[in-house]
Amino acid sequence: MSFLNDLLGRKNPNLVMQPLYNAVIAEGRQLDWYEQGAVPDTLDGRFDMIAAILCAVMIRLEQAEEARQEIAWLTELFVTDMEGQLRQIGIGDLIVGKRVGEMMGALGGRLGAYRNALTGTADLAEALTRNLYRGEAPAQEALNFTTKCFSSFYDHIVKTDIGQVIAGNIARANS
Structure with missing residues (x-):
């Protein structure tokens, strides 16, 4: 099938986007988010951190017409991964669809909140408190760290060539 896709000029979305998705996951799992930023190191906390990074990347991709x-x-990879994660922790077939739907709703809400905050129409610290910390603000030092690093990450990917972003070259410099 790959040969036919190459011949017909079709891209395999999994092959194209997997490096970027892997980079999103790697960034969302960086220890400093959890240690210095006090993001809860729980299933929900990890989902929230990965969703935040994914949102920043999606907002960057929205800025390039050719990346629609x-x-x-990228969203399809996220759904597939989250479905697999739910199954791995023992969520049954009857519930998986509902939980994935809830996750997609949460991602959509976060995307709007982070878009507003990263483009300057809302406060980033408030968006992070509401979406990353689920309304429970951490110590001010941790919130300052996360706000600064998340903003820095976004600024970094905005300055990065869209082809490099799609290739997964999004790692931020050490904070």
Whole structure:
């Protein structure tokens, strides 16, 4: 099938977007988010951190007209991964669809909140408190760290060539 896709000029979305998705996961699992930023090191906390990084990347992709298809492909990888994660922790078939739907709703809400905050129409610390910390603000030092690093990460990917972002070259410099 790959040969036919190459011949017909079609891209395999999994092959195209997997490096970026892997980079999103790697960034969302960086220890400093949890240690210095006090993001809860729980299933929910990790989901929230990965969703935050994914939102920042999707907002960056929205800025490039030629990357619209990649947003859909990246979202599909997220859904597939989250479905697999739910099954791995023992969620049954009857509940998986509902939970994935809830996760997608949460991602959509976060995308709007982070878009507003990262483009300057809302406060980033408030958006992080509401979405990353689920309304329970951490110590001010931790919130300052996360706000600074998340903003810095976004600024970094905005300055990065869109082709490099799609290739997964999004790692931020050590904080």
